[in-house]
Amino acid sequence: MKIKELLFSLSVLFVQLQLPTPVTAGQDQTTADRQFLQAYTQFQQERYVTAARLFQAVLETYPDYPLGDYAYLSLAESLVHSARYQEARTALRHLHARYPQSILLDDAAFLHADSWFYQGKPAQAVQAYVKIGKLKKYRRHPQLPLLHLKLAQAYEQEQRYQTALAQYHTTRLRFIASPVYESAKISEERLIAQAPTLLKFYTSTLLFDSIAKLINSGKAQDALAFIAILKARILSPAQHEKLALQNASAYYRLRKNLRAKALYRQFLRDFPKSKSAPYALDRLGRLSLREGDMQGFLRIYERLLKEYPASHYTASARRLKGKELMLLGQFQRAALEFKTFLQRHPKNPLTSDVVWNAGWCAYQLGRYSTAQRYLKRLLRSYPKSYHREEALYWAGRTAEQLKQYTTAVRYYQQVLNNRRNSYFGALSRDAILRLNTADPNLSMPLSSTKHKALPWQESVRFATQRGKRHFQKSLILERLGLSALAAREMDAAVSSDSRTQAQYLALARLYARSGQYHMLVRLMQSRFRDRIVQGDEDLPQEFWKLVYPLSFPHVVKRSAAQNNIDPALVLSLMYAESLFAPEAFSAAGAMGLMQLMPATGARLAQEEGLTVGSDQDYFQPQLNITLGTRYLRNLSELFGHHLPAVIAAYNAGEHRVIDWWDAERHPQDVARFISTIPYKETWRYVQKVLWYYREYHRVYGTKVF
The missing domain is CATH 1.25.40.10 (Tetratricopeptide repeat domain)
Structure with missing residues (x-):
């Protein structure tokens, strides 16, 4: 058996x-x-x-x-x-x-x-x-x-x-x-x-469309077969141009940098008048940065300035140059690039990001009044900017530097009003407490937003006949130990009834008992988001255990112990990467619970002495967690167990993070390191994982298992 x-x-x-x-x-x-x-x-x-x-x-x-x-x-x-x-x-x-x-x-x-x-x-x-x-x-x-x-x-x-x-x-x-x-x-x-x-x-049209879909969905390797079919056909000049660009894009996505550079250069030689020439130059510049060739990037940048001064890609390259200079610690030069961008491209979609970076450079240079002007501009003119929460926090830090303590507290309080339970929310709360200790007159309320009491102990009830019928079947299935089936009936009961909080909590408990962690966290994040984001001191510990479940506990506990990694970190990464969905698949091609790229997975499997039959194996929780935790161990050793750098490297790759890390000289100010991260996705990711990590330890204590 x-x-x-x-x-x-x-x-x-x-x-x-x-x-x-x-x-x-x-x-x-x-x-x-x-x-x-x-x-x-x-x-x-x-x-x-x-x-x-x-x-x-x-x-x-x-x-x-x-x-x-x-x-x-x-x-x-x-x-x-x-x-x-x-x-x-x-x-x-x-x-x-x-x-x-x-x-x-x-x-x-x-x-x-x-x-x-x-x-x-x-x-x-x-x-x-x-x-x-x-x-x-x-x-x-x-x-x-x-x-x-x-x-x-x-x-x-x-x-x-x-x-x-x-x-x-x-x-x-x-x-x-x-x-x-x-x-x-x-x-x-x-x-x-x-x-x-x-x-x-x-048909040629079908092939072009299929190639684009595959490249944009993380399947660039598979796109090459269709590119080969098109290469064997008689194409129009416009089709030849399109194919050449798609071919280069496939190798760019595959991170085969030398091949991609050769193809983009060939494209520029063959189609010098193409409307896509600025795009090809942009890719060449980014490939240079991938290889750590700043001078190569600057040569491409100068060419864009000279040949395509009004192009969107020229504006993008100017911003990118500023960001790279920041990473090198050359804040004076970076500030000049950002200032020039704002003068020449005031209505560009990237302007809000450039305003943020200009303010950040000014802060790093100790020009706090200038930093404050940029941050105020960002908060006033771009209220929906993804930098808003971060900008409010650093506006508070800037006000502190200017000894404007009342103003600082006001900025910190805005962060808390918007999203109390977040990475910058926690930093803002700590800042207010610190300032309040120095001057009690600056105190502002820190209590959680008051919600209507959650019906935690309330017996779940259903009003409709259909809801009652599904609920009764759910009770029978649960009594028989068939929790997954019980959860399905409970979901039907809730959907056909009044959808009360008590009903959703009953469904959440069933998801937890049946090990359906993805369904559990989706439900909690969608139905109780305000309480999770703003906090509620009256919520019992069980509520937070539903928000932050110990998913796949046996595999996580074993893999974390074998690699000397805190299991809370493994859980936090899985939460951020896949929301605990074993079959998660990203547009970049990352797979499974811990979003492993197949090439990375193959390397890690070799280190572990494991055999991977096909890429589909990465959807298996045990293999995915085993390899993902091994990768965390490698990164932890590389970055001296410094958590923010390890998390950033897991998302963006160790080679890029080494550059940021060296530029910041191993900072003790974690918030400053995070604000230096140039990639929007990685910037958000590090904050999210650090917050989840903090919450897992708050909910479960020092040892989560």
């Missing part, structure tokens, strides 16, 4: 022992529960023949059993696995007839279509799959990506090869972040290899 089957059997036995001995009129209900759980145990252990027999017995003996829809669906699936397809479809018809409001009807529709597919009836399968695919209500169904893959396979079984090819291609591009992507890609490539005449399916 497999380990997971043994554990499930033991859990079921425990639940059965907990069920009360039937002595009243509830005897039939309790006996039915036992028999259903016995059948479901066999089903989970993939003993489908036995499971089918037991489910049939439950349905025959207890025709009004509340979980009858689960029995019918599980029976049908067991019958499909037992190659009893017609009986499976009969069971599904009974499910529809007996339980017309069951939440399982969508699953039943997919299973009905699958029964034709597995029976080897591709025509009927195609008809069923196409029908499902056209209905809007299924567009978010988790089985939809797999349905489209099976539809392509059914077309192939019918020997409709061009239609199958089109379906494989559509599937991989539509579900590019799904695990079915790799299967669709392999099948598409196999069909082309078997029948090269199918290449006519790919």
Whole structure:
């Protein structure tokens, strides 16, 4: 018996022992529960023949059993696995007839279509799959990506090869972040290899669009195959130009810098009058910076100034030059670049960022009055700037330098009013306390925003008949130890009722008990965001444990211990990287809980002596956490266990952060280091992880495990 089957059997036995001995009129209900759980145990252990027999017995003996829809669906699936397809479809018809409001009807529709597919009836399968695919209500169904893959396979079984090819291609591009992507890609490539005449399916327009989608979705390596197809075709001059640029962009995304530089230079030689020439120069400049070649970047910058003075890319390069000078500690020169930018590009979309950087340079140079003017300008003219919270904090720090303590407190209080529970919120609270200690007359209220009391101990109630029905089924499933199914019924109950806070809290607890951490934190962040952001002193500890769950505890605890990493850091990174979604996939191509790039994952797997069969393996929580934690260990050793630098390097790469770190000379002022980070994504990321890290220790103490 497999380990997971043994554990499930033991859990079921425990639940059965907990069920009360039937002595009243509830005897039939309790006996039915036992028999259903016995059948479901066999089903989970993939003993489908036995499971089918037991489910049939439950349905025959207890025709009004509340979980009858689960029995019918599980029976049908067991019958499909037992190659009893017609009986499976009969069971599904009974499910529809007996339980017309069951939440399982969508699953039943997919299973009905699958029964034709597995029976080897591709025509009927195609008809069923196409029908499902056209209905809007299924567009978010988790089985939809797999349905489209099976539809392509059914077309192939019918020997409709061009239609199958089109379906494989559509599937991989539509579900590019799904695990079915790799299967669709392999099948598409196999069909082309078997029948090269199918290449006519790919119109040039389709190929160009597909290449763009793949490059922008972190699949630049796969785009190269379509680029090769286009290279073999007779193209118009405009198409040649477009292809040359896409080819260079693919290698740029792949970080194959030398190849990308050669291709962009070739593009500029072949298409010197192209409207995309400034873009190509911009890429060349950024490639120089990737390689640490500041002089190379400056040569590109001067060329942009000379040849394309009014281009958006010229303005962008001026800002980038200023940022790079800041990283080198050359704040005087950086300030001059930013000042020139504001004079020559006052309405550019990048202006708000440049105003911030100009103020930051002035602060670093000790020109606090100038810094204050820039920060006031940013806060006044760009109220929606992503720098706003940071600018308010540094406006407070600037006011302190100018001995304007009342003004400083006012800025800090604005941070707290906007987002008390955040990285800069915590710094602002500390600053007010520090100033208040020096001068009690500067004190301002620090208490949390008062919310209506959360119905924490309140028994959950439902008003609608539908809500009550789903809730009762949820209670039964939870009693049987089937928490994931119970959560699904509870979600349906809440959605069909008044959606009270008590109902959402009950759903959150079920997500926590069933290990559905992604669903848990999504729910908490969406339904209780104001309380999380502004804080509430009356909230119990359990609330915060739902906000910051100990996700995948066994793997995290073991991996953290093996690598001498604080498990709170691992949890905080997962929270920020993927929101605890095992199948998370970024536009850059990062995968899984800790968002590993396949190349990085392969290197780490080699260090750990692990074998990775395919990139899809990175979606497995155990492998992803094991490798991600090893990467944290490597970075921690590289940066002397300095947390902000480690976090920044995890997001942006160690080579770039080494430059920032050296430029700041290992600062003790963490906020100053964070404000020096030139990348918006990394800047936000470091703040977020540090805040989560602080919260995990606040909620769980020094040791989270």
